[in-house]
Amino acid sequence: xxxxxTTYSGxxxxxxxxxEPRVIEARRRAGELLGIPADEGVDFLYPVWQFDETGEPxxxxxxxxxxxxxxxxxxxxxxxxxxxRDGMTGSGRLFDSVREGRPERALDAIxxxxxx
Numbered sequence: 001x002x003x004x005x006t007t008y009s010g011x012x013x014x015x016x017x018x019x020e021p022r023v024i025e026a027r028r029r030a031g032e033l034l035g036i037p038a039d040e041g042v043d044f045l046y047p048v049w050q051f052d053e054t055g056e057p058x059x060x061x062x063x064x065x066x067x068x069x070x071x072x073x074x075x076x077x078x079x080x081x082x083x084x085r086d087g088m089t090g091s092g093r094l095f096d097s098v099r100e101g102r103p104e105r106a107l108d109a110i111x112x113x114x115x116x
Contacts, residue, residue, distance in 0.1 A: 007045040016055040031066040033057055036079050049095045060103025067110050
């Protein structure tokens with residue numbers, strides 16, 4: 001994945017939140033943050049939509065990441081799932097429901113995928 005205006009690098013996120021980059025990495029490994037390997041393979045990129053305006057993860061992000069990992073999805077798979085359209089006719093994405101405080105929509109999609 002390439003860095004875009006819809007992702008934060010680990011270093012930038014650490015600077016924004018005032019913590020060491022190793023803290024961001026530890027949170028990613030623990031399933032508290034969604035991080036996708038950068039194309040260069042050195043850093044991880046963090047989708048902007050998982051954070052509030054201060055750089056803290058939205059409520060439900062850890063539950064989503066952990067549920068997806070338990071279902072056998074890697075972080076790239078979680079990202080791809082949350083980027084999908086939410087429903088047949090709407091233009092919204094699953095991550096929009098998370099931003100709106102409805103992480104259950106994403107959790108339901110993870111559960112539905114696991115039962116296939």
